[in-house]
Amino acid sequence: MENIIKSPIEKFPVQFNFSTDFLEGEIVSYEALTCINSATGVDSSASIIDSSAIDSPDVSVVLKGGTEGDEHTIQCVITSNLGNIYQRDLLLRIATVVTDSFNKQPADRLLFDVNYSRRLEGGDAIASGAVLVTKESDGTDVSATIVALIETITPRVGVHVAAGSDGETYLLGVRGTTAAGYVYEKNVRMSVQEIP
Secondary structure (H helix, E strand, O other): EEEEEOOOOOEEEEEEEEEOOOOOOOEEEEEEEEEOOOOOOOOOHHHHHEEEEEOOEEEEEEEEEOOOOEEEEHHHEEEEEOOOOOEEEEEEEOOEEEEEEEEEEEOEEEEEEEOEEEEEEOOEEEEEEEEEEEOOOOOOOOOHHHHHEEEOOEEEEEEEEOOOOOOOOEEEEEEEEOOOOEEOOOOOEEEEEOOO
């Protein structure tokens, strides 16, 4: 079973590939998807699966939403043109994962960028960027204070940061929305420390 982690804000496709199962000339005729919340056993398809499409030997499923900390088991069962039935499973964990960090002094103004080239689907491009900045000590949204400017030059989103309180840490959720409507997020921790 494959495992994927996504943040609650992200929306992107995953592929269930059946090419290794197929005989010569075999293709996907029908697909059936189920999505179950692993903790409750309740069908979570409406909150997790945005859409699906057959592009044999793949079934493409667009994932969306979710609640922080939840896990969902997604099962894709297909019937081929030869009447054979195949299955693939995916465990999806909804989590905000911090993948990078940096330090700055309160008066510093810095530029950093996030490169989404490894996540973009072929032919897609970053159309816009956004940043949500949360002060980690109390969870307040301080985006207007910290983010001075956002620049989007596909496949990158550039973020100019300023200010910040001495001794505080901030979580920056940098989001890139693509021309196809997918949303990717990278979470970066910024620590602010006055250095004499």
